[in-house]
Amino acid sequence: MDARTEKTIKNLELNNMKAYYAESRAEVCKTVEDMLFEGAVITAGGSVSLTESGVWDIISRPGYRFYDRMKPGITDEERLEAFRMAIGCDFFFCSSNAVTENGELVNVDGMANRISSIAFGPKKVVMIVGINKIVKDVNEGLLRVKKTAAPKNSVRLNTGTPCQTLGHCVSLEKGGCPDMTDGCRNERRICADYLISARQREKDRINVIICGEELGY
Numbered sequence: 625m626d627a628r629t630e631k632t633i634k635n636l637e638l639n640n641m642k643a644y645y646a647e648s649r650a651e652v653c654k655t656v657e658d659m660l661f662e663g664a665v666i667t668a669g670g671s672v673s674l675t676e677s678g679v680w681d682i683i684s685r686p687g688y689r690f691y692d693r694m695k696p697g698i699t700d701e702e703r704l705e706a707f708r709m710a711i712g713c714d715f716f717f718c719s720s721n722a723v724t725e726n727g728e729l730v731n732v733d734g735m736a737n738r739i740s741s742i743a744f745g746p747k748k749v750v751m752i753v754g755i756n757k758i759v760k761d762v763n764e765g766l767l768r769v770k771k772t773a774a775p776k777n778s779v780r781l782n783t784g785t786p787c788q789t790l791g792h793c794v795s796l797e798k799g800g801c802p803d804m805t806d807g808c809r810n811e812r813r814i815c816a817d818y819l820i821s822a823r824q825r826e827k828d829r830i831n832v833i834i835c836g837e838e839l840g841y
Contacts, residue, residue, distance in 0.1 A: 632758050673719035726762075728761075732773070770793035
C-alpha cells in the first residue's frame with residue numbers, strides 16, 4: 625500500500641467510515657464474503673466496479689435475498705422496487721466516483737437512487753473502489769466525474785448526452801474550472817444530483833474497500 629492510499633484510509637477512518645485495503649480483486653471478494661451472512665437482504669447501484677471485481681457474482685448467490693436491478697427481462701416497476709428495497713436493507717453495494725485523500729466520498733447520479741442510499745437507508749453501505757479513483761480533494765473528484773466517470777458511463781448507457789461524443793463534460797469547453805453542477809441540459813443527463821460525504825455521524829455504516837488494482841470508471 626502506497627503512502628497516498630494509506631493517508632486516504634486513515635482519513636476515512638477519522639471520518640467514521642470503515643476502510644479496508646485489498647491488494648487484489650480476489651482479496652476484495654474475500655473481504656465481502658466475510659461481511660455477509662446467510663439470508664442477508666442486499667441491493668446495489670449500477671457499477672462496473674462490482675462486476676469487474678467479482679462482487680456482483682457473490683451478492684447474486686442463492687443464499688442471499690438480492691434485489692437485482694440488472695436482472696434480464698426486469699420491468700420498470702420491478703427495477704423501481706429494487707431501488708425502494710434499499711431502505712432498511714442489510715447491505716447496499718456500489719462504488720464511488722472518487723475518494724479524496726482527506727477521506728471524503730464524491731458521487732454524482734442521474735436518478736439519485738445510489739446517492740440517496742449512500743446518505744440514508746441501508747444498514748450498511750459497502751463501496752468497492754479501485755485505486756484509480758483516489759484523488760487529492762473534492763474539486764479534483766468533481767473534475768474526475770466530468771472528465772472520466774460521466775463520459776465513460778454515458779457511452780456504456782448510450783445516453784446521447786454531449787459527453788458521450790465529446791469524451792468530457794460540455795462545461796469544460798468554457799475554459800477554467802466550471803461550477804460544480806454546470807453541464808448540459810439533456811433529458812438523460814447522468815450528473816443531475818451531487819453528494820459529498822464527509823464525516824459520518826453513524827460510525828462504520830459506510831464501508832470502503834480500496835483495491836490495489838484499477839476498477840471501473
